Amino acid sequence: MPVTAEPPDPPTLESVDPNEYEDAEVVGDTDYRREEIETFLREGAWAEAFEAWAADTDLDDDGFEIVIDIEMLQHFDFFWDGFADRVGYHAPGIPEDWKQRDLHPDLDSWATVSAINAGLTELGQQVCEVLYDEYIDWESEYEAPDDLPDFDD
Template identity: 75%
Template sequence: MSLDVPVPEPPELEEIDPNEYEDAEVVGDTDYKRQEIEGLLHDGAWREAFLAWAERTDLDKADFDIITDLDMIQQFDFFWDSFAERVGYHAPGIPEDWKERNYHPDLDSWGSVSGINAGLTELGQLVCELLKDDYIEWETEYEAPDDLPDFG
């Protein structure tokens, strides 16, 4: 299945500690390199990843309209995890209490909610992989702790 929609603008990345997300954990002090990642997204990484994702997603136009209405694309966060030498991300999602909160008038089933949440997670993962494989060229400067034993 393919989703034929215009490529939305890439998200504006904010300075948030990724450890505040339930779905992310970054070990140690790190420079999250959000400005650099945001620049790479604007330089083509976002468009390339989005088009690849749209080509294979199971979401339909109605689901994507809900994503657009809720401005979910702008809620993505991408950051550099220097300890793991990877791009981490936080994907937005529709909360479990969507029905009680009347979250969106066109949401009518758990299938749509789980499909949207899974689709956004897949998009986030694809963006991370593309950034790491094709765009990021910086090296992590790992500094060993001072208290390591000297075996020399």
């Protein structure tokens, strides 16, 4: 069931240390390049990734409407991980205590919570792929040492 919404505005990226997230780890000092990534998102990477994701997601329109209503998309974070030569991300999610928080009147089952959380994770990955494949041409900040063992033999 694809999502039939137009691409919403891309998130505004905040200056958060990615190591503060439970689902991300960046090794070494790095320039997260958020300003440049945010520019790429606004120049079309977000819309392109959203359209590809929306056509293939298991999240339905009702679940996506909840995402929009509680403004989850603005809590995405994307950053450059120069050590791993990749775009990292943090996807927002519905917390485990969603029932106690009464986040949304239509949020009424673990199946919906799981679909939203999985769908946003997939959207984050899609955005990273579009950014890396079509927008970013940065070189990794780190080079492997010359004395690494050769495992090809």
